[in-house]
Every structure is written in structure tokens, then in C-alpha cells.
Amino acid sequence: MISQEKNSGSAATPGASDASAGSSRARPVTLREVAEAAGVSTATVSLVINKKKNARIGDETRQRVHDAIRQLGYRPNAMAKTLVSGTSRFIGLVADGVATTPFAGQIIHGAQDEAWKHGYALLITNTEGNRDLEKDAITMMLEYKVRGILYSTWFHRPTDIPDTLREADFVLVNCFSPKPGAARAVVPDEAQGGRSATEILLRGGHRRVAFINATIPAPAKDGRLQGYKDALEAAGISFDPGLVLEAYPDQEGGYRATEELLKRNVTAVYCYNDRMAMGLYDGLRENGLSIPDDMAVVGFDNQEVIAAHLRPPLSTVSLPHYELGAAGVRLLLGLDEAPGDSPVKIACPAVERASVGVHSTA
Amino acid sequence: MISQEKNSGSAATPGASDASAGSSRARPVTLREVAEAAGVSTATVSLVINKKKNARIGDETRQRVHDAIRQLGYRPNAMAKTLVSGTSRFIGLVADGVATTPFAGQIIHGAQDEAWKHGYALLITNTEGNRDLEKDAITMMLEYKVRGILYSTWFHRPTDIPDTLREADFVLVNCFSPKPGAARAVVPDEAQGGRSATEILLRGGHRRVAFINATIPAPAKDGRLQGYKDALEAAGISFDPGLVLEAYPDQEGGYRATEELLKRNVTAVYCYNDRMAMGLYDGLRENGLSIPDDMAVVGFDNQEVIAAHLRPPLSTVSLPHYELGAAGVRLLLGLDEAPGDSPVKIACPAVERASVGVHSTA
Numbered sequence: 001m002i003s004q005e006k007n008s009g010s011a012a013t014p015g016a017s018d019a020s021a022g023s024s025r026a027r028p029v030t031l032r033e034v035a036e037a038a039g040v041s042t043a044t045v046s047l048v049i050n051k052k053k054n055a056r057i058g059d060e061t062r063q064r065v066h067d068a069i070r071q072l073g074y075r076p077n078a079m080a081k082t083l084v085s086g087t088s089r090f091i092g093l094v095a096d097g098v099a100t101t102p103f104a105g106q107i108i109h110g111a112q113d114e115a116w117k118h119g120y121a122l123l124i125t126n127t128e129g130n131r132d133l134e135k136d137a138i139t140m141m142l143e144y145k146v147r148g149i150l151y152s153t154w155f156h157r158p159t160d161i162p163d164t165l166r167e168a169d170f171v172l173v174n175c176f177s178p179k180p181g182a183a184r185a186v187v188p189d190e191a192q193g194g195r196s197a198t199e200i201l202l203r204g205g206h207r208r209v210a211f212i213n214a215t216i217p218a219p220a221k222d223g224r225l226q227g228y229k230d231a232l233e234a235a236g237i238s239f240d241p242g243l244v245l246e247a248y249p250d251q252e253g254g255y256r257a258t259e260e261l262l263k264r265n266v267t268a269v270y271c272y273n274d275r276m277a278m279g280l281y282d283g284l285r286e287n288g289l290s291i292p293d294d295m296a297v298v299g300f301d302n303q304e305v306i307a308a309h310l311r312p313p314l315s316t317v318s319l320p321h322y323e324l325g326a327a328g329v330r331l332l333l334g335l336d337e338a339p340g341d342s343p344v345k346i347a348c349p350a351v352e353r354a355s356v357g358v359h360s361t362a
Numbered sequence: 363m364i365s366q367e368k369n370s371g372s373a374a375t376p377g378a379s380d381a382s383a384g385s386s387r388a389r390p391v392t393l394r395e396v397a398e399a400a401g402v403s404t405a406t407v408s409l410v411i412n413k414k415k416n417a418r419i420g421d422e423t424r425q426r427v428h429d430a431i432r433q434l435g436y437r438p439n440a441m442a443k444t445l446v447s448g449t450s451r452f453i454g455l456v457a458d459g460v461a462t463t464p465f466a467g468q469i470i471h472g473a474q475d476e477a478w479k480h481g482y483a484l485l486i487t488n489t490e491g492n493r494d495l496e497k498d499a500i501t502m503m504l505e506y507k508v509r510g511i512l513y514s515t516w517f518h519r520p521t522d523i524p525d526t527l528r529e530a531d532f533v534l535v536n537c538f539s540p541k542p543g544a545a546r547a548v549v550p551d552e553a554q555g556g557r558s559a560t561e562i563l564l565r566g567g568h569r570r571v572a573f574i575n576a577t578i579p580a581p582a583k584d585g586r587l588q589g590y591k592d593a594l595e596a597a598g599i600s601f602d603p604g605l606v607l608e609a610y611p612d613q614e615g616g617y618r619a620t621e622e623l624l625k626r627n628v629t630a631v632y633c634y635n636d637r638m639a640m641g642l643y644d645g646l647r648e649n650g651l652s653i654p655d656d657m658a659v660v661g662f663d664n665q666e667v668i669a670a671h672l673r674p675p676l677s678t679v680s681l682p683h684y685e686l687g688a689a690g691v692r693l694l695l696g697l698d699e700a701p702g703d704s705p706v707k708i709a710c711p712a713v714e715r716a717s718v719g720v721h722s723t724a
Contacts, residue, residue, distance in 0.1 A: 073529065075504050105467055105488075112488055116495070121502050124486045126467075126474055133478075140483050142437050167435065251671035275667060282673045285647065305637065306667060309613035311644045 029074040037068035049076055091120045091329060092141035092168070096129045097154035107152055107173060110325030118333055120147060131162070138164040148332040150325070151175070156187055156219050173328040174321075176343045185343035186327045190220050193317045193348030194227020195234075197270050197298045200315050200350055202235050204296055205359035206268035209237075212257050212280070214249040214272045224272060224300060247272075251279035258283025267296060267359055274299035274307045277314055277355075292357035302351050312354035320346045391436040399430035411438055453482045453691060454503035454530070458491045459516030469514050469535060472687030480695055482509060493524070500526040510694040512687070513537070518549055518581050535690040536683075538705045547705035548689045552582050555679045555710030556589020557596075559632050559660045562677050562712055564597050566658055567721035568630035571599075574619050574642070576611040576634045586634060586662060609634075613641035620645025629658065629721055636661035636668045639676055639717075654719035664713050674716035682708045 035042045040061060047057060048065040068074070093111055112122045123146060125137035141149055148169035153159060159175040161183055172185035201209045211228045214221050229239050245260050247253035254276035261269060261280070271277040277299035284295055291297055291312055299307060299316035307314045323346045330336040331344060338344065397404045402423060409419060410427040430436070455473055474484045485508060487499035503511055510531035515521060521537040523545055534547035563571045573590045576583050591601050607622050609615035616638035623631060623642070633639040639661035646657055653659055653674055661669060661678035669676045685708045692698040693706060700706065 075501075075529075108486070109488055109490075116498075121499075121506075122486065124470075124484065126471055128471075136478075137483075139437075144483075167437075251673075255673065275671065278671070279673075303667065305665065309637065309640070311613075311617065311641075 029072045031074070034065065034068045034072060034074045037072060038064040040065060087147050088145045089120050090123045090141070090144055090146045091115045091332065092138070092144075092146040092149040093122050093124045093152065093325075094134060094137055094141075094149060094165075095124065095126050095152045095154070096134075097126070106321035107325040107328075110322035110327075111150055111173075111329050112325070114326040114329035118329070118335075120329075120333075134162060135164050138162065138168070142167055150328045150332065152325075152328070156190065158219070169332065171328045171332045172343075173324050181341035184331050184338045186324055186331060187219070187343045187345060188319055188324065189345035189347050190223025191227040191230065192345070193300060193319075194224035194270075195231040196227070196348065196350040197224075197300055197317050198228045198231035199235075200298050200352055200356055201268040201270060201296055202231060202237075204268065204292075204356045206266075206296060207237060208243070208264075208266040208268070210243045210245065210261055210264050210266040210269040212245045212247050212254065212261065212269060212271050212276060214276075215246045215253075216249065220300075221272070228270060247276060249273050250275045251282075254279030254281075255283045258287065262287065268298075268356070269295060270298045270300075272300060274301045274303040274314060274316055277316075278306055278310060281310055291355050292359075296356040296359065298356060300348075307351070308353065310355070315351065315353045315356045317348045317350050320348055391434045393436070396427065396430045396434060396436050399434060400426040402427060449509050450507045451482050452485045452503070452506055452508045453477045453694065454500070454506075454508040454511040455484050455486045455514065455687075456496060456499055456503075456511060456527075457486065457488050457514045457516070458496075459488070468683035469687040469690075472684035472689075473512055473535075473691050474687070476688040476691035480691070480697075482691075482695075496524060497526050500524065500530070504529055512690045512694065514687075514690070518552065520581070531694065533690045533694045534705075535686050543703035546693050546700045548686055548693060549581070549705045549707060550681055550686065551707035551709050552585025553589040553592065554707070555662060555681075556586035556632075557593045558589070558710065558712040559586075559662055559679045560590045560593035561597075562660050562714060562718055563630040563632060563658055564593060564599075566630065566654075566718045568628075568658060569599060570605070570626075570628040570630070572605045572607065572623055572626050572628040572631045574607045574609050574616065574623065574631060574633050574638060576638075577608045577615075578611065582662075583634070590632060609638060611635050612637045613644075616641030616643075617645045620649065624649060624651075630660075630718070631657060632660045632662075634662060636663045636665040636676060636678055639678075640668055640672060643672055654717050658718040658721065660718060662710075669713070670715065672717070677713065677715045677718045679710045679712050682710055 031042050031045055035045045038045065044057060044061065045065055048062055093108065095107065108122070108124060115122050123141055123144065127134040127137060138149065142164070146168065148171070149165060150171055150173050151165055152173035153175040156174050158178045159172065161177055170183065172183050174187060176185035176187055177183045198209060211225065213225055225244065232239050243264055243266060245257055247257040249272050254271060258280060269280070271280060277297050280297060281291065284291060289295055297314065299314050301307070302316045302318035307316050327336065327344060327346055331338060336344070393404050393407055397407045400407065406419060406423065407427055410424055453473070455470065457469065470484070470486060477484050485503055485506065489496040489499060500511065508530065510533070511527060512533055512535050513527055514535035515537040518536050520540045521534065523539055532545065534545050536549060538547035538549055539545045560571060573587065575587055587606065594601050605626055605628060607619055609619040611634050616633060620642060631642070633642060639659050642659060643653065646653060651657055659676065661676050663669070664678045664680040669678050689698065689706060689708055693700060698706070
């Protein structure tokens with residue numbers, strides 16, 4: 001049995017006169033209908049709408065046209081303008097994983113806010129990495145004469161540039177070409193983020209700090225490790241490769257890394273991501289250890305629905321997805337300059353919570 | 363210090379000749395350029411492109427035009443077609459929270475796949491609930507002559523219908539008008555979902571099953587409670603209002619509800635959502651209780667990054683966001699029929715994991 005939805009007010013209301021509102025609406029009002037209502041030619045309506053200066057149209061006629069437009073609710077066709085200008089007020093956004101990650105949403109949000117600010121709307125396609133769909137999507141965007149295309153990936157990685165994409169003005173977002181200078185790109189500053197994450201622990205008084213890195217090769221893996229080394233060096237602590245572990249970057253990976261971590265005699269650990277930290281929390285608890293007293297923990301990502309809601313809430317650094325989207329649009333529109341051959345790097349800000357206490361140095 | 367991004371190959375490569383690829387591209391090829399290359403008039407090119415049957419154009423001329431189109435990489439302007447047909451191949455999607463929830467992405471994914479299947483592209487706007495932005499977005503969509511608009515909310519709720527939206531053919535997705543029959547709508551079947559969640563526990567042999575509902579009024583609150591009652595009734599268990607608790611629907615709420623729950627002498631609990639279940643896990647652990655042996659737990663939502671990754675993995679029911687988006691498009695295009703005055707309800711399928719064992723009835 002499927003019960004009726006209470007709040008939808010689905011109780012019988014026979015003959016409700018607005019039952020079809022929104023479901024069958026007259027086609028859009030046309031230029032011809034405006035002309036007929038105003039008693040003028042379609043050419044005259046067109047001249048009034050496009051505010052042609054030299055057109056000799058009397059004030060009274062002009063007023064009649066405006067009245068007809070208002071009364072009929074005529075909306076000028078934005079598409080028609082592109083025939084004159086050659087480009088539309090669209091910016092395309094090709095994303096490979098809107099659906100499978102909570103991250104991509106913020107790239108969209110940032111890109112949209114910035115595009116909107118400059119009078120552009122976003123045309124978004126989610127390809128889930130399907131190359132055929134991607135090609136069709138870019139072709140569609142080209143046919144709609146987009147101003148340019150943001151090509152984005154859900155995790156930071158090197159990417160090939162599809163041939164079709166080269167027909168457009170484009171910017172890579174959260175990805176980059178392995179060929180130096182081949183394309184403008186905007187990526188997170190993984191090394192700065194890794195350094196900030198480690199510094200949270202160093203500021204807490206910790207000297208023996210482990211890093212659980214990912215097993216999977218990625219710019220994040222290299223950059224976050226580099227940042228860890230940089231932070232140690234700046235604090236005068238020599239790097240000990242024995243304190244770098246590796247695990248699969250999810251909860252299960254973090255949980256399974258607990259045993260190895262506990263052999264390292266450390267007081268603090270920086271995890272490659274928040275999901276790993278979440279699994280490590282479970283592992284530490286099962287060993288009767290408390291956070292932060294027995295082990296201080298820092299993550300990476302500031303992942304919605306996890307980081308702020310663990311017990312205790314997790315210190316971490318934010319992946320700047322909103323800023324990546326916004327910066328991509330600014331780069332595309334020429335509002336920001338591309339810094340030579342390397343991608344623009346966006347900072348990953350630290351977010352401090354209760355998973356790192358103050359450690360009294362032994 | 364901000365370290366160089368290793369994988370971007372940012373090592374100096376002076377004079378790299380392709381440094382500006384993607385950053386400064388020629389404007390789109392025009393119809394006029396095709397005409398010049400082919401040595402014909404623009405009118406002739408237009409006739410060839412639009413495949414006018416009665417146009418008297420020789421095969422050789424036709425071939426020259428096609429060759430010029432191919433060589434120059436000319437792309438016909440999709441916008442131009444809308445001037446003839448009156449509507450574009452766009453479907454608008456207005457969402458109030460792409461950014462703040464991992465859910466909305468699946469609505470977009472489902473809507474896009476279905477739209478694409480029928481030759482439409484999605485024009486997406488994320489309003490974050492800002493009414494001015496929403497109005498501007500809908501106006502923009504109307505000016506681009508969209509086929510129709512999906513108006514979606516990130517959580518299932520009643521909604522007002524904005525005046526501007528009424529100018530379009532539209533469908534409400536994950537929301538509905540409180541006025542019966544005022545608009546076509548597609549929503550999750552909360553009551554069926556609540557029943558399925560409870561049935562997972564009943565099938566595990568449990569007879570005393572608590573429900574921790576949300577404190578916040580919402581269709582989900584009413585529907586999920588109704589489903590709980592329906593499942594008990596079908597199993598011949600009388601409903602005990604004392605077994606229904608309320609908590610804020612996040613991890614902290616679930617954690618704080620632990621104490622009250624443990625006074626109820628139950629062997630199983632169904633939580634309003636997965637986030638609440640995640641907090642309850644922490645609370646049960648602190649009381650030395652194990653899941654599922656001491657307490658079987660079921661959630662709701664099947665939330666990515668949580669449900670499958672708790673210890674033990676959480677049994678739950680899925681919120682069908684992908685299907686909501688796809689069904690919205692089918693309803694808009696008239697491929698599915700709207701069932702009279704009430705919203706179309708989409709099933710929430712059960713997902714069984716290790717948080718419910720087999721309970722030997724005492």
C-alpha cells in the first residue's frame with residue numbers, strides 16, 4: 001500500500017478549475033501578434049524593440065507597440081541577438097561528475113555566481129566521463145555560440161584536451177594539461193593546503209606527526225606530501241619517511257591504517273582526506289584512544305556532512321571548489337591574467353575544530 | 363611559500379609555441395566567410411545548409427559550399443532555428459541548492475540524462491533560494507524560449523509558485539503546491555520509504571522498534587512516521603507512541619537522542635535520516651553497545667559518503683533523486699501522465715547492509 005502524501009493536499013477537490021495550470025500553456029507570444037495588436041508592421045515592432053535611433057517612428061506609434069508588448073507579455077527572443085553578435089551570453093560548463101560527488105556542486109555555484117555577475121548564464125553538462133557524451137555536449141555548446149567553455153573534473157588531475165574543446169575559448173578547472181602552457185587552468189594549491197594542515201598540528205605543540213597519504217597517484221598525493229615536508233622543514237623538524245603511511249583514501253582505508261599508525265609512536269596525524277580521518281576515528285576508538293588527547297587528527301577537504309559532524313569535529317583544510325569555479329570564469333573572460341605557463345593556484349584555507357588540542361611537549 | 367605544481371610541468375619552457383592555445387582563439391566562422399570561400403552568395407549558403415528542396419542550386423555549387431563548411435569548420439547557429447520554431451531545444455532547471463547539498467546533483471543528473479535522450483539540453487540555475495535571482499533566472503530562460511522549466515528544491519517541501527514561472531510550461535520536482543491540482547509535481551514516496559525502512563527491522567525479527575523522527579515539520583516527517591505505523595500494523599504490532607522520539611535531523615541530534623532511546627527497552631531503531639544514525643552510532647558506542655547485536659539501526663536517504671561507510675555499514679532506504687529529475691522531464695514533455703490532482707510519487711528503495719542482524723526473538 002502506498003499512502004497518500006498528506007501535505008500535498010491530495011484530498012479530492014473535484015472540478016478544481018486550475019488543475020491544468022502549468023501543464024498546458026499557450027505557445028509564446030510572437031512578434032506578429034504584437035504587430036497586429038498595435039496595428040503596425042512587424043518591421044516597426046522590431047525597430048522599436050531594437051531601439052534603432054534613425055528609425056522614423058512617431059511617439060504615439062512607439063507607445064502603442066510598448067503597450068501591446070506589455071499587455072500580451074511578449075518576451076524578446078534572446079537567441080535572435082546572437083545572430084547579430086556571433087556569440088551568445090552563455091558560458092558552457094562541462095563537468096565529469098556532478099552526480100557522483102558532493103564537490104562539483106560548489107564549482108557550479110562559484111562559476112554561476114561569477115558568470116551571472118558579468119551578464120552570462122551557465123549552460124551545464126554532466127558527462128560522467130563519457131567521451132561520446134562529452135563530444136556531443138561541447139558540439140551543442142559551440143552551436144549555441146557560447147562565449148567559452150569551462151572544462152572541469154571532480155578531482156584534481158591531469159587531463160587530455162578533447163579536440164572539440166579546442167574549437168572554443170576554454171579554461172580547465174580542477175584539472176590541467178600535462179603539456180606546459182597548453183591551456184589556461186585553475187587548480188587547488190595542494191602543497192599550501194598540506195602545509196596548512198600540518199601547521200595546525202605543529203601549532204598544537206606536536207613534534208612527531210605522521211601523514212597517511214593516498215595509495216592512488218594524483219597531484220593531490222604529491223602536493224599534500226610536499227606541503228607536509230615544507231611545514232616540518234620550516235619548524236626545524238627533520239623529515240622521517242617512516243612516518244609517512246599510505247592507505248586507500250576512504251573510511252575503510254583510514255580504519256585499516258590504524259594498526260600501522262599506532263606502531264609509529266606519534267601524537268598527531270594528518271590524513272590525506274576527511275573520509276580517511278573518519279575511518280581512523282573508528283579505529284582509534286576501538287583501541288581505546290581518545291581524540292585529541294591520545295591522538296590529534298587533521299583531515300583535508302572540509303567535506304560537507306562529515307568534517308564538522310564527527311566526534312570531535314575535525315580540523316581540516318578546505319578544498320576551494322567555489323573559488324575554482326569563480327576563478328575559471330574570470331580567467332575565461334580575461335578579468336584575471338593567466339600566470340605564464342603554470343595553472344592558477346587557489347589557496348586551501350585551514351578550518352580549525354576540536355580534533356587538535358594543545359599538546360604539552362613531553 | 364607556495365610550491366610549484368609538479369604535475370603541471372611548470373618548469374620553464376621559454377618560447378613554447380602553443381602557450382596561448384585555448385586562450386586566444388579566432389571568433390567563430392561566419393556564414394559570410396563560407397560564402398566567400400565557396401564563391402557564392404550568403405543566401406545560397408543558407409539555402410544549402412537549410413536543405414531547401416525547391417532551391418535551384420547545382421550539384422557542383424552545393425559541393426563547393428559543403429567543402430567550404432568542412433574546411434573552415436563552420437558550425438550552424440542553433441539559435442537561429444528557434445526563430446522559426448518559437449521554442450528552443452532547452453529545458454530549464456531552477457534549483458535552490460545545488461551547492462549546499464550532495465543531493466541536488468543527482469536530480470540534475472537524472473534530468474539531464476532524460477532530457478538528452480529526447481534531444482534537449484539543460485539550462486541550469488542555482489538560486490540558493492534567493493527570490494530575485496530566481497526571477498532573473500526564469501526570465502532568462504523564457505527569453506531563451508525554453509521548452510519548459512523544472513523547478514526543484516533540495517529537500518521535499520511545499521512551495522509557492524513564482525508568478526514568472528507560470529509563464530512557462532513547468533513541473534515541480536521534489537516540491538509541490540499546497541493547493542491541490544495547482545501544478546504537476548514529482549516527489550519521493552516518503553510513506554513507502556518509511557514502511558520499507560521499518561520492514562527491514564521487522565524482517566530481522568525485531569518487535570520493539572523505536573523511531574527517531576525529526577523535530578522540523580516537513581512532508582518527510584509526516585510520511586516517514588506514517589510508513590512506520592503502516593509497517594507495524596501490517597505485522598500485527600500495535601503502535602506505541604512512546605516509542606517515537608524526536609531529534610534535530612543531523613549527527614548531533616542523533617547523538618543526543620541516545621540516552622532517551624536507551625530508556626525505551628527496544629532492540630531496534632529506525633532513524634529519520636542517515637546523519638542522525640551516524641550520530642547515534644557514536645552515542646551507542648559510548649554506552650558500550652554494539653551494532654547490530656545490541657541495537658539494530660536503519661537510516662533514511664542512503665547518503666553518499668556516509669551510509670555505506672559507517673562501521674558497520676548502514677541499512678537504509680534511498681532518496682530517489684536521480685529518478686525525480688528524470689520523471690520531471692518525462693512529465694514536462696508529456697511522456698508520462700500526471701495522475702490527477704496529486705504529485706507523482708517515486709519509490710524509495712531499501713538498501714540492506716550490516717547494521718541489522720538476525721534477531722532471535724526472546
